[in-house]
Amino acid sequence: MATPQRGALKATGRSGGGSRRPQRSNADAPQSEAAAQGTGGEPDVLLDVPKLSVDEIGLEVDNLQARIALQARLADLVQLHVGADVAIERVALEIKGVEAQAQLKARLDNVLAIVQRALETVDQHPELLTELARTAGDAAGQLGESAGQLTEGVGLLGEGAGRLGQGAAEATGSAPGRRRRRSGGDGSGSEPGSADREAGSQSRG
Amino acid sequence: MSAARTAQAEVFAGAAAETDETEPAADVEIDASASAAELRPLERPRSASHVTGGDDVRAEDETRRRNLPDRLEPGAVYRDVLVRRRIAGRLPRPDTTD
Numbered sequence: 001m002a003t004p005q006r007g008a009l010k011a012t013g014r015s016g017g018g019s020r021r022p023q024r025s026n027a028d029a030p031q032s033e034a035a036a037q038g039t040g041g042e043p044d045v046l047l048d049v050p051k052l053s054v055d056e057i058g059l060e061v062d063n064l065q066a067r068i069a070l071q072a073r074l075a076d077l078v079q080l081h082v083g084a085d086v087a088i089e090r091v092a093l094e095i096k097g098v099e100a101q102a103q104l105k106a107r108l109d110n111v112l113a114i115v116q117r118a119l120e121t122v123d124q125h126p127e128l129l130t131e132l133a134r135t136a137g138d139a140a141g142q143l144g145e146s147a148g149q150l151t152e153g154v155g156l157l158g159e160g161a162g163r164l165g166q167g168a169a170e171a172t173g174s175a176p177g178r179r180r181r182r183s184g185g186d187g188s189g190s191e192p193g194s195a196d197r198e199a200g201s202q203s204r205g
Numbered sequence: 206m207s208a209a210r211t212a213q214a215e216v217f218a219g220a221a222a223e224t225d226e227t228e229p230a231a232d233v234e235i236d237a238s239a240s241a242a243e244l245r246p247l248e249r250p251r252s253a254s255h256v257t258g259g260d261d262v263r264a265e266d267e268t269r270r271r272n273l274p275d276r277l278e279p280g281a282v283y284r285d286v287l288v289r290r291r292i293a294g295r296l297p298r299p300d301t302t303d
Contacts (some may be wrong), residue, residue, distance in 0.1 A: 041230035060247075068233050069257065070296075082294040083257040084235045091250045097242030105234040110296050117299040 043105035052100040059095060064088040068104040072111050075132055078118045080111060231265060231293030238289035246277045256294040265293040 047068075069083030084104075122128050235254070256264035271287040 043230075043234075066235060068235060070233055080296055081258050082232050082262045082296050084233045084254070084292045084294055085257060086235050086237075086254040086290075086292065087252060089251040089253070090248065091252065092247035093250075094245040094247065095241045095243065098239060099241075100237070100239035102237035103235070105231075105236070107230055107232050110229065110232050110298060114296065114299045 041107055041109065044108045045104075045106040047104040049100070049102040052098070052102075054095070054098045056096045057094075057098065059091065059093045061088050061091040063090075066102075066104060068106055070106055070108070070111060072115065074115055074118050076135060077122070077128070077132070078114060080114060229295075229298065232296050234291065234293040236289075236291040236293075238287070240271075240287040242285065244273075244283045244286050245281065246279050248279050249277060254290065254292050256292055258294055258296070261297045263295040263297075265291070265295070267291040 045068075064087070066086045067083060070080065072078070072080040233256075254266070256262065256266070267290070269287070269289040271285070273283055273286050273288055277283075
C-alpha cells in the first residue's frame, strides 16, 4: 500500500546582508549536494523538494507548470531576462519504489555584476545620462503631441456635433407644418437648441 | 541506502564531475530527478521544457536516463529506472576588462 513520505517543500532566499547558504532540511540528498557542487555558487533563491519517497503510487498529472525567471531593468540602459520553464501536459504512471528530488534555483550575482558594470559605465561617461534624458524628453514630447492630437480630435468631434445639431435644426426647419405645430410660432427656426431637442425626440419616437 | 538511491547518487556524482567547475553557476535553473524500482506508463507522457530570454541568453539542457528508452511505451514495465532533467539559463557575463 502506498505510504507516501512527502519531502518538505521549502523556499529560501537571502537579502544583501544575509547568509548566502540556503538551509536544507535534508543535508544528505545526493542531488542537492551534487548539483550545488557541480554548478558552483549557492543560489540566492531556492525552492527545494529534497526528498520525496513513495513505496507505490498511481500518478496522473495534467497541466503542471514550473517556472523560474529573473528580470531586471536599469532605465533604458540595461534590460535582463532569463527564465526556465517546465510544463507537463499529461502524465499517467504507476510507479513502485520512487525517490524524487526537485530544485528551482536563481542566482543574482551576475545580475548584480551587470547592473554594477552599467552604473560604473554611467559614472565614467555621465553624458549617457544626458542622452537618456533626451530620449525620455523625446518620449514625453511624443506623448504630449499625442495628447494634443487627441484634444484636437475632441475639438473636431465637438465641431461635428455642432454641425449635426445645426443640420438637424435645418432639417426640422424644412418641415414647416410640424415645426409650426411644435413651436406654435413663425417657423423661422431661430432657436437651434430647441431644434436639437426636437430632433432627438423624433429619433426616440 | 537503497540500490536505486546509490545508483542515483552515482549518476549525479558523474554529472557533477563532468561539469566545468571553473564556469560560473547558471542564473536560473530547474533540476529534477526521480528513480524507481518499477515504472509502468499508462500513456505516453507529454511534457516540454525550455529556457526563455533574449538572444544573448545561453541555454543548457541535460537529460539522463537509465533503463528507459527515449520513447516510453504505454503498458510496458521498466525496472530500476532513473531520469534526471536539468535546464538552465545564463545571462552573458559582463566584460570586466576596460
